[in-house]
Amino acid sequence: MRAMSPPVGLPVLAESDLVRQVARRLTDAIVQGQLAPGAKVAEAAVARELGISRAPVREAARLLESQGLLKASPRRGFFVRELSAQDVDELYDLRLCVERHAAVEAARRLTPALRAALRRQLDLMRELARRDDPATIVEADYQFHRLICEAAGNARMLRLFDGLASELRIVIGLIGRLYDDPREIARTHEPVLAAIEAGHPERIVAHVDHHLGVARREVVRLVRSLTPTPRETRRQIP
Amino acid sequence: MRAMSPPVGLPVLAESDLVRQVARRLTDAIVQGQLAPGAKVAEAAVARELGISRAPVREAARLLESQGLLKASPRRGFFVRELSAQDVDELYDLRLCVERHAAVEAARRLTPALRAALRRQLDLMRELARRDDPATIVEADYQFHRLICEAAGNARMLRLFDGLASELRIVIGLIGRLYDDPREIARTHEPVLAAIEAGHPERIVAHVDHHLGVARREVVRLVRSLTPTPRETRRQIP
DNA sequence: TAGGCGTCGATTGTCGACACTTTCAGCTTG
DNA sequence: CAAGCTGAAAGTGTCGACAATCGACGCCTA
Structure with a gap:
């Protein structure tokens, strides 16, 4: 036999791992709003649609x-x-x-490359805001935060962040437009990056707190608007 | 319509959910050290042993x-x-x-009941330390921290904590004895509880930081002792 | 007419089967 | 004697099938 798989490790095509593929498809469908909150995910239907059996679908679920x-x-x-x-x-x-932790840690490890990447991402957000492209702005926003988490150098923390972001996009993906004025996004991110560049821990925490506080209020407002009346039981007055 | 099913509805009978049961069994086996790190979990073998088919085992895995x-x-x-x-x-x-967050939040929401529970847990740790019962001390330690996380009132955070604790117990469960002197456990917890009772955020954070720092060093030392030589590749000198 | 009960279709939970991979022991070879 | 090859055994990835269960529809009963 040949001398071991030549280290060419290139296009590992067709991973037979249906589970991952299904999981990814379902995740995309959810965060993109094709599958609305509360919607049933019938395994038989998904399996039929993808042309596979139910077992991988169940595992992905x-x-x-x-x-x-x-x-x-x-x-x-x-x-x-x-x-x-x-x-x-x-x-x-x-x-x-x-x-908070990621931003402080990112500042501590700040490299010129990272700094450039963050600034580029911020510019991108500004540009998208000018074009008023709500969907991609949310994506760019997410990438900005993700960059910071990635820079902290904690793989688990990054995975946690991805998980939190996915969950949030269950609702955010429903509308795509989060802020009334898209340019506000860039505005609230700017001080965060500035604080990271300055490397002042307390200031970093303060600005992250403020920015996420604003975002939280927006999303809460969004969720409240999606559940028209928090009525408990539909009850008719006799 | 009537006032709904009379409030009798209680004894929820066991769901036949094999997946949960298998997941729990495997988790227990891992954190109790019966399944060592790196050990293979053969689905066929697990299924045979439990007298079920491989499908639920795969999903649990x-x-x-x-x-x-x-x-x-x-x-x-x-x-x-x-x-x-x-x-x-x-x-x-x-x-x-x-x-950090959980402790500060727990202090903010501190009730007499919670305070009593925490103090009881601390007393338990002291008692177990006196008896030098390393295995149960680790468990009591875990419960103390879990109480704090629970008190913070964030279900996701509690789940996250449980996950982190499980992972850590992969290694901690291997030995059972973490601290050289068990009484040190109670000692490092005491100031944390005191700070929570005092309700002083900065002091809480400081003491949580210190306590976890000590614990971290212990566990890192433990891990290092378990992986004798961090050799990368077994390579013979020609 | 409103509410309860039984039946039917649809879906889930679980199983056994089959093809393909990986692993490993034994044999061959330099 | 070590290293490489060969074949069989074991294990994984996936599938289709079957019983149990759930939800809905329609019928029966006060």
């Missing part, structure tokens, strides 16, 4: 369940997670914990 | 994979996660983020 994107209801199936205002609050509390 | 307890190696199966010193560092960074 389990993955997404433990990521919080789906909710398993025994004997009834999987449903797209519905987020309440409290869920959003919880998610932002976690983001605060994570991003 | 997926759950544990996304929790970080198992690692999936395509076409080769699932393996118990191996933790490096850097993994431990990452986990403790995350714990720091979470527990």
